[in-house]
């Protein structure tokens with residue numbers, strides 16, 4: 431039986447998610463990649479235990495995570511959880527539905543009440559849980575009235591199957607629209623999950639971050655390392671054993687010479703701060719006050735330990751921010 435480190439709460443900062451009562455660890459672990467049946471179970475288990483021992487209490491999933499089949503990440507996480515169930519009340523577990531999941535019109539990419547309701551029941555079964563802490567709609571669906579999506583999420587809470595609800599991949603206007611509906615229903619809508627990193631700043635251009643601050647919604651941001659670009663991994667080219675080297679990402683073609691030069695210049699600043707590039711990239715994202723937590727991914731436990739080390743140096747001088755801005759322009 432797994433026994434967690436007694437020091438797990440000594441260092442990790444917990445940040446309030448918007449104006450809600452929910453506190454999230456500055457660093458959370460996402461299980462999008464490397465937790466499906468294609469991976470090695472012992473490695474997955476070691477990653478979850480390493481994270482939890484370091485104060486990472488939040489684990490982010492979705493119905494479709496897992497390779498070679500959708501749902502296998504939830505199944506594997508459910509198996510890991512079985513041995514950690516005495517820590518259930520120390521954990522925040524989220525899942526989502528919205529992308530293609532099962533054949534036919536009801537498991538297709540959508541935001542219908544039919545899909546969201548059935549999918550949550552499936553997720554709970556795979557995870558072996560009675561409820562999740564956060565249930566998200568995974569991507570805005572222009573073909574379903576937002577009232578319907580909002581009601582399905584609200585019902586999940588009323589049925590005791592989720593404690594809070596969230597949305598992911600929604601822009602500012604879409605967020606504003608669904609917020610109005612959640613307010614009318616008094617739904618505990620506390621979190622928005624967009625992508626955000628030094629190399630992907632659309633939430634600033636859209637003012638989604640400002641909107642969320644003004645309206646008390648926290649951001650749990652995904653791909654904060656731009657799927658691994660913002661680490662030591664690609665500073666000298668593309669290693670075979672990497673997400674880009676394995677051809678597992680659509681952004682691999684952005685890793686040209688110009689990008690590699692830029693990453694090396696950022697790495698010089700990280701070194702001058704006494705950090706690795708991944709630690710600085712995570713600290714930079716956490717520097718945006720809209721952000722409650724960064725959802726990191728990992729392929730091995732050592733990456734989690736390195737990345738959680740960002741919490742040792744979260745603040746930036748004005749000069750550092752300016753130098754980073756110049757490189758990112």
Ligand SMILES: NC(=O)c1ccc[n+]([C@@H]2O[C@H](COP(=O)([O-])OP(=O)(O)OC[C@H]3O[C@@H](n4cnc5c(N)ncnc54)[C@H](OP(=O)(O)O)[C@@H]3O)[C@@H](O)[C@H]2O)c1
Nearest residue numbers: 460461462652653654655656657658661672673727728729
């Ligand atoms: N809502 C959505 O639509 C959505 C979409 C995407 C992701 N997400 C969530 O966000 C989570 C994180 O996404 P992500 O995996 O793209 O995040 P990421 O943190 O930007 O990238 C993680 C990848 O970078 C590499 N890496 C991480 N730390 C490293 C280190 N210290 N040194 C070297 N390489 C390192 C690993 O890849 P390799 O070692 O394999 O190269 C790892 O799998 C997901 O698991 C999921 O929960 C949500």
